[in-house]
Every structure is written in structure tokens, then in C-alpha cells.
Amino acid sequence: MGTADHLVADSWFDALPGDQRAGLLAGAQARTIDDGTHVYRIGDPPNGLHAVVTGRVRLVSYPAAGQELVNMIVRPGRWFGELSVIDGRERPHDAIAAGPARILTVPMGAIAGLAAVVPDLWRGLALLNCMHHRLGMREAARVRALPALARLALFLAGGRGHVDGRFDTTQDELARIVGVSRQHMNGLLRQLAGQGLIAPAYGGVAIRDRSGLLALADRG
Incomplete structure (x- = not known):
């Protein structure tokens, strides 16, 4: 399946008029990024509209402070990053590769050029944002409903706090974030260590298998 096939499988992109789909693909740039790479960070200026091809x-x-909220997991064929494209303001969240990923990016200049010719593109982007708002609410509810072990795995697999494969935190902080007692947290960390996903480290936790942590969180 080629890049265009992946993207047409997305209901939002497939519903766009043909000239908008063709214009976005014509202006897009593809790149492959490694696990943990930021597509953009909180506070960054808008750098275009993005789509996940693989990963x-x-x-x-x-x-x-010390709390992480996963607003959404963007899967192959899905687009993201439209909010800052629409209002021109800073990015409201981090976008971080969960494992190796291939990303398609339509730069701001290409979007502006296409919108000048096809003004209805802005309506299409607004509809994408509405769809993501609904999905984000459902995803946040799903994360809150996960068992404590899955919530911990998802947090430890996050993008902030990592230094050379280590997550700097304390068991007390982790217990507060996940919403369990310190004693319960100690048991959860032992479970993850027993599965080879993490290891104890001075002043924090060493991440051994981030993809495995995310897979555990997905299983719930």
C-alpha cells in the first residue's frame, strides 16, 4: 500500500474534494523519524499539517508539574496538527513518535498557497479539528479508565523526563500521578521490571523497552 492509499483510507481526507486532496499531497514532504523524536513541541510555532504514514x-x-496527559495516539493514515495551522498560534502539546514512524508534512507555505486557490480548505481543516476534539475526549476517558499498571506504562513511555533512556522521577511522584499508594506503586514497578520493560536507576527509572510499555498500555 502506497502513501496515497494509506491517506485515502482516512475518512476525513477521503471526504475532501479532489482538488484539496491533490493539493495537499503535491505540497507534502515525507520523512522517517526515530522512536521518541518530536514532530513538534509545546510552544513551537506551527510547522505545517502532518499525517502518519507508518508507525x-x-x-x-x-x-x-510531573503529570502527563495523552490527548491522542495518531495511527497510520491519520492527520494531525491542524489547530495551530488554523489559528497560527503556538503548538498546544508535544507530538512524539512512538516507535519508528514515517511522517508526511505539508508546510505552512504550501497550505497558504493552496488555500489562496481553494478557500474551502479552511473549512476542511476546521472539520478535522472538530473530529479530533471528539476523539480526544474519548481517548482521555479511555486512559483514565485503564488499570493502574497500564496507566503507569503509558506515563513512563512518554516524551518528557527522558535523559539517555532514563526517566527522572521518584516513586512518590509516580504514585501521585497514577493515583495509587506508594506501596502499590512499588509493586507495579516490580511487575514492569520483571517483564524487562524497565529497570531501577539512581534517581529514577531506566526505560528498557518503550514500545513494550506502549503495547502493554494498549492492551489495558
Whole structure:
């Protein structure tokens, strides 16, 4: 399946008029990124509209110090990053590759050029944002409903706090974030270590298998 086939499989992209689909693909640039690479960071200026061709991208925000909220996991064929494209303001979350990924990016200049010819593109982007708002609410509810072990795995697989494969945190902080007692947290960390996903490290946790952590979180 080629890049265009992956993207047409997306209901939003497939519903766009043909000239808009063709214009977006004509202006797009493809690249492959490694696990943990940021497509963009919170506070960055808009750098275009993005689509996942292969792999996954996590959209992550941080509502409070030491807390991570996974707003959405973007899977192959899906587009993201439209909010800052629409309003021109800074990025509201991190976009982080969860494993190796191939990303398609339509730069801001290409979007502006296409919109000048096809003004209805802005309506299409607004509809994409509405769809993501609904999906984001469902995803946040799903994460809150996960068992404690899956919530911990998802947090440890996140993009912030990692330094050379280590996550700097304490068991007390992790317990507060996941919403369990310190004693329960100790048991959860032992379970993840027993599966080879993490290892104890001075002042934090060493991440051994981030993809495995995400797979555990997906299983719930």
C-alpha cells in the first residue's frame, strides 16, 4: 500500500474534494523519524499539517508539574496538527513518535498557497479539528479508565523526563500521578521490571523497552 492509499483510507481526507486532496499531497514532504523524536513541541510555532504514514505519534500535554496527559495516539493514515495551522498560534502539546514512524508534512507555505486557490480548505481543516476534539475526549476517558499498571506504562513511555533512556522521577511522584499508594506503586514497578520493560536507576527509572510499555498500555 502506497502513501496515497494509506491517506485515502482516512475518512476525513477521503471526504475532501479532489482538488484539496491533490493539493495537499503535491505540497507534502515525507520523512522517517526515530522512536521518541518530536514532530513538534509545546510552544513551537506551527510547522505545517502532518499525517502518519507508518508507525504512531502520541499527542501529549502536561496539565500540571510531573503529570502527563495523552490527548491522542495518531495511527497510520491519520492527520494531525491542524489547530495551530488554523489559528497560527503556538503548538498546544508535544507530538512524539512512538516507535519508528514515517511522517508526511505539508508546510505552512504550501497550505497558504493552496488555500489562496481553494478557500474551502479552511473549512476542511476546521472539520478535522472538530473530529479530533471528539476523539480526544474519548481517548482521555479511555486512559483514565485503564488499570493502574497500564496507566503507569503509558506515563513512563512518554516524551518528557527522558535523559539517555532514563526517566527522572521518584516513586512518590509516580504514585501521585497514577493515583495509587506508594506501596502499590512499588509493586507495579516490580511487575514492569520483571517483564524487562524497565529497570531501577539512581534517581529514577531506566526505560528498557518503550514500545513494550506502549503495547502493554494498549492492551489495558
